[in-house]
Amino acid sequence: MFAVVRTGGKQYRVAPGDKIVVEKLDGNAGDKVTLGDVLLAGDGGNLKSTSGLTVAAEIVAQAKGDKVTVFKKRRRHNYRRKQGHRQLHTILKIVAIGDHKAEKKPTPSKTEGTAGKTEAKPAPAPKAETPKAGADKSPAARAKETADATADAQKASDVAGKPTESPAPSDAKEAGAEKPAKKAAPKAAATKSASTKNAAPAKAAAKKSPKK
Numbered sequence: 001m002f003a004v005v006r007t008g009g010k011q012y013r014v015a016p017g018d019k020i021v022v023e024k025l026d027g028n029a030g031d032k033v034t035l036g037d038v039l040l041a042g043d044g045g046n047l048k049s050t051s052g053l054t055v056a057a058e059i060v061a062q063a064k065g066d067k068v069t070v071f072k073k074r075r076r077h078n079y080r081r082k083q084g085h086r087q088l089h090t091i092l093k094i095v096a097i098g099d100h101k102a103e104k105k106p107t108p109s110k111t112e113g114t115a116g117k118t119e120a121k122p123a124p125a126p127k128a129e130t131p132k133a134g135a136d137k138s139p140a141a142r143a144k145e146t147a148d149a150t151a152d153a154q155k156a157s158d159v160a161g162k163p164t165e166s167p168a169p170s171d172a173k174e175a176g177a178e179k180p181a182k183k184a185a186p187k188a189a190a191t192k193s194a195s196t197k198n199a200a201p202a203k204a205a206a207k208k209s210p211k212k
Helices: 110-117 139-161 172-178
Strands: 002-007 010-014 019-023 032-035 038-043 055-074 079-097
Touching: 010 019
Parallel strands: none
Antiparallel strands: 002 010, 002 038, 019 079, 032 055, 055 079
16 A cells, blocks of 8 residues: 655655655654655555545654755855755654555574575585506516616616717818918018108207307
């Protein structure tokens, strides 16, 4: 069943179990409130008479709305006013409309919930053990295999450690025949120092004439 109620100058469509936010009503959390101004009521598609019909509600909490800034200004008059406002609200929970109350949903018990969820899981099949390789061989055969493996590894390491032969010819004559020896470059003749034979003789110091 539903109803349309009016409170605080506003209209609300409610049903049992709904929560609505209305303008502030006197009372504390947990108090019972009766809304008598019912405008419309109905059940499904059928309307019912609203004479003597009331809506029972319970106060959940007293709250405030979002902040609203009020700013006033008059130009050329040096007039400015700024003010904040938060509207007071009341949160209501609709308990019943006339004789119709909110239906309580059955809560499943713990035993029923666990019985429905838990199912017996099949036990995993045991894994067949696979025989290990070499388990059927005798100790002497296994010792021989290990000895052969170590010998092969030793041979491989010996081969890897030997240096490779150089492709250059071993005979010095053959090497000389392939590449002719370079002739030593003649040494540059020593530059002779410049001769001083043609140099101009140094000027003799001027003799001073004796004073008279």
